[in-house]
Amino acid sequence: MIVVPSGTLAYMTAESDETDRAVASDSRLGSRAPAFVQRSRPLHAVWRAGIFLVGLAVIGGGVILLPLPGPGWLIIFGGMAIWGTEFVWAQKVLRWTRRKVTEAARAAADPRVRRRNLVIGTLVVAALIGLAVWYVCSFGFTVPWRAG
Known part of the structure; x- marks a missing residue:
C-alpha cells in the first residue's frame, strides 16, 4: 500500500512498479491482511509478526527437507508465498522467480x-x-x- 500525495491509498501492480488505483485485488503488492487488521497499527504489527513466523517455520522445514527425500524446494517456495501475502520484498522475489522459471521453460522447449x-x-x-x-x-x- 502506498499513500500518494493526495492522501488516498494506492496499490502497486504486480506487473509494474507504477502505482495504479484500479487494479485487481490479486495483482497488488503489499499487505493482504483483512481490513480490520490493517486499520489498527498494533494489530497489523502482530499480524505481520505472525505471518513472518509461520513463513519462517515453513521455510525452515523446507530447508531441512532439502537433503532428504521430499519436496524441499516446493515447501520453501510455499513459505515464500506465505511471506508474499504480507511483505512486498517476498512478492517481488516470487514474481522474479516466476519470470525466470517461465523463461527457462520457454528456452528448454526450443x-x-x-x-x-x-x-x-x-x-x-x-x-x-x-x-x-x-x-x-x-x-x-x-x-x-x-x-x-
Missing part, C-alpha cells in the same frame, strides 16, 4: 536446445556404459574393497 540436451545426455550415458564395460572387463564383477 527444439535446438532439446536436441543439444539429448545429444549431451546420450554421450554421458554412453561414456558411463563404456566405463562400466571397461571395469567389468578389467576386474570382473568383484569390488575393489573388502566387504565384511
Whole structure:
C-alpha cells in the first residue's frame, strides 16, 4: 500500500512498479491482511509478526527437507508465498522467480536446445556404459574393497 500525495491509498501492480488505483485485488503488492487488521497499527504489527513466523517455520522445514527425500524446494517456495501475502520484498522475489522459471521453460522447449540436451545426455550415458564395460572387463564383477 502506498499513500500518494493526495492522501488516498494506492496499490502497486504486480506487473509494474507504477502505482495504479484500479487494479485487481490479486495483482497488488503489499499487505493482504483483512481490513480490520490493517486499520489498527498494533494489530497489523502482530499480524505481520505472525505471518513472518509461520513463513519462517515453513521455510525452515523446507530447508531441512532439502537433503532428504521430499519436496524441499516446493515447501520453501510455499513459505515464500506465505511471506508474499504480507511483505512486498517476498512478492517481488516470487514474481522474479516466476519470470525466470517461465523463461527457462520457454528456452528448454526450443527444439535446438532439446536436441543439444539429448545429444549431451546420450554421450554421458554412453561414456558411463563404456566405463562400466571397461571395469567389468578389467576386474570382473568383484569390488575393489573388502566387504565384511
